[in-house]
Amino acid sequence: GENVEQHPSTLSVQEGDSAVIKCTYSDSASNYFPWYKQELGKRPQLIIDIRSNVGEKKDQRIAVTLNKTAKHFSLHITETQPEDSAVYFCAVAGGTSYGKLTFGQGTILTVHP
Amino acid sequence: GAGVSQSPSNKVTEKGKDVELRCDPISGHTALYWYRQSLGQGLEFLIYFQGNSAPDKSGLPSDRFSAERTGGSVSTLTIQRTQQEDSAVYLCASTSGQGSYEQYFGPGTRLTVT
Numbered sequence: 001g002e003n004v005e006q007h008p009s010t011l012s013v014q015e016g017d018s019a020v021i022k023c024t025y026s027d028s029a030s031n032y033f034p035w036y037k038q039e040l041g042k043r044p045q046l047i048i049d050i051r052s053n054v055g056e057k058k059d060q061r062i063a064v065t066l067n068k069t070a071k072h073f074s075l076h077i078t079e080t081q082p083e084d085s086a087v088y089f090c091a092v093a094g095g096t097s098y099g100k101l102t103f104g105q106g107t108i109l110t111v112h113p
Numbered sequence: 114g115a116g117v118s119q120s121p122s123n124k125v126t127e128k129g130k131d132v133e134l135r136c137d138p139i140s141g142h143t144a145l146y147w148y149r150q151s152l153g154q155g156l157e158f159l160i161y162f163q164g165n166s167a168p169d170k171s172g173l174p175s176d177r178f179s180a181e182r183t184g185g186s187v188s189t190l191t192i193q194r195t196q197q198e199d200s201a202v203y204l205c206a207s208t209s210g211q212g213s214y215e216q217y218f219g220p221g222t223r224l225t226v227t
Binding site for chain 2: 001006032034043044045049072088089091093094099100101102103104105106
């Protein structure tokens with residue numbers, strides 16, 4: 001089955017800096033790559049996603065880039081703010097897994113004011 | 114409109130007892146997923162329902178776990194003879210199906226087995 005690796009496991013930045021989280025996956029047939037933000041005690045919230053026919057997608061301060069050849073995708077957060085502090089999960093779906101999501105292990109992002 | 118809802122929000126049970134967890138998906142969503150999140154861990158896929166098709170049970174960790182979806186809407190996840198390692202947050206998500214992969218999660222049920 002699909003295997004997803006996420007790095008780093010923790011990331012600490014100063015307010016205003018950029019943050020980058022990277023995920024690699026194993027199934028070359030996968031075609032859907034979402035990112036979820038989970039605050040303490042809350043449900044995961046979909047913040048951005050990308051399909052395999054697109055290389056990059058932006059939404060205000062958040063962007064996701066996809067390299068299908070290398071089988072990795074990254075989340076970029078610019079001008080970080082303290083409210084961006086949370087756990088971020090990447091996930092992969094499609095191919096032999098169809099709609100079920102395989103998640104990375106998560107990255108704890110801390111933005112220091 | 115209303116999002117995915119789950120009940121109960123918290124459940125404490127004694128080892129060996131059976132529990133039922135409920136999920137109400139977004140109205141009209143044909144696909145429903147169950148995941149499990151252990152403390153400080155990522156989400157682990159359990160089971161997936163799509164319309165009238167046979168469910169994908171490939172993620173269920175043992176035969177103590179089962180789920181059903183009645184009338185293509187509400188789903189119940191049942192854990193029989195609970196063990197301490199079953200303690201986790203159980204999350205449900207739904208999508209509109211038909212090629213849509215965007216999954217929206219419910220608030221989860223926190224299960225504690227003592």
